[in-house]
Amino acid sequence: MSNKFYTIFMMVFLIGISGCSTGDSAEIEKVGLLVPETVSDGVWGTKGYKGLLKIQSDYNADVFYKESIKNDTSIKQAVKEYNDEEVTLVFGHGSEYSGIFNTLSGDYPNMHFVSFNGDATEENTTSLQFKGYAMGFFGGMTAAYQSNTNKVGVIAAFEWQPEVQGFIDGVKYQNSETELIVEYTNHWSDQDIAFEKLEGLMNHRVDVVYPAGDGYNVAVIEKLKEKGLYAIGYVSDQSDLGESTVLTSTVQHADKLYSIVAERFANDELDSGNLEFDFEDGAISMGKFSPVIPKDFQDEMKQHVQAYIETGKLPNGKESKQ
Structure with a gap:
């Protein structure tokens, strides 16, 4: 084989290897x-970090992260620093990033911003939306089924x-006689307000609580465990906090969305x-069911989830609202 032919052969071979890489x-x-x-x-922040590490592993990419970035000033400074590092894909792990990402996007056309x-609203911005209605519906059904006081x-x-x-609609579908009390903290992570709301719920003899805030749900579940009450976990499968306390969890696999986004970004x-x-x-699932829930109900719920995946229909015959 001549040196010239060998050189061409090796170039084609190496290009082929490169093209086959995923x-x-x-x-x-x-x-x-x-x-x-x-x-x-x-919970939420950890899932974002795991998603970032998965991208690092899959694409051999350099990855960076910054914590406690929650106002426009800190976001602007962080994005500027990422631009200096020649970062081309930026994840803002929450809804608070979408507005400022829209504003900044024109200044950084070589970046794609994901929140x-x-x-x-801009050409290089994307927002990932979890269709949380169905998971809430299944969580509500489970809560109403297991409540002994008929107060959730x-x-x-x-x-x-x-x-x-x-969740509200799931509770009412499972047991229309269930009394439902809904409280709002207006903050993702304010434990003090969450504890105040929990005290009020317990005073009303509520025995199943859905703490739908990723910054305080663990603390609330720990309080419920102390009182011998039940919880529906949120964002993560929280059965490890107490299988006799956490009836099931409404799980959002934010880390999986990072892989989906990375693949699409890589392929333009x-x-x-x-x-x-x-x-x-595969972005949403129900967590492990507690052993306190009878197996026949667990099987029924799993069938409902599978039917929803296949047909888009909830147990009440309706489609998910969002």
Whole structure:
């Protein structure tokens, strides 16, 4: 074989290897993450961090993260620093990033900005939306089934959370006689307000609580465990906090969305605007069921979830509202 032919052969061979690789796109060289609190909270922030590490592993990318980035000034400074590092894909791990990302996007045309549960309006901005209504519905059914007092409570962060209305409708579908009390903290992580709301619920003899706020749900569940009451976990499978306390969990796999976004970005297929994800995407699931729940009801719930995945219909025959 001549040296010239050998050189051409090796060039073609190496190009072929490069083209077959699934994780070395030049478009994912550096990725940045911003979280409003910490990556070590064991719930929402940790899921974002795990998603970032998965991108690092899959694409051999350089990754960066910044904690406690929660106001416009700190976000602007963080984005500037990421731009200096030549980061091209930035995740803002929450709804608070979408507005400022829209504003900044024109100044950083080589970046793609990704946030959660917001409204992405610019060409290089994307918001990932969890369709939380169905998971809330299944959580509500479970809560109403297991309640001994027929009194169920919700401690939610904000009224716009679709899982809250889903939970309400699920409770009423399972047992229309159940009394339901819904409280709002207007903050994702204010434990003091959450504890105040919990005290009020317990005074009304509520025995199952859905703490739908990722910054205080663990603390609320621990309080419920002390009192021998029940909880529906939120964001993560929280059965490890107490199998006799956590009846099931409404799980959002934010870390999986990072992989979906990375793949689309690498293939130049990441759409701008608001993208929705649900059970059928593997982005949402129900957590482990507590052994205190009879197996026949557990089996029934699993069948309902599978039917929803296959048909888009909830047990009441309706489609998910959001």
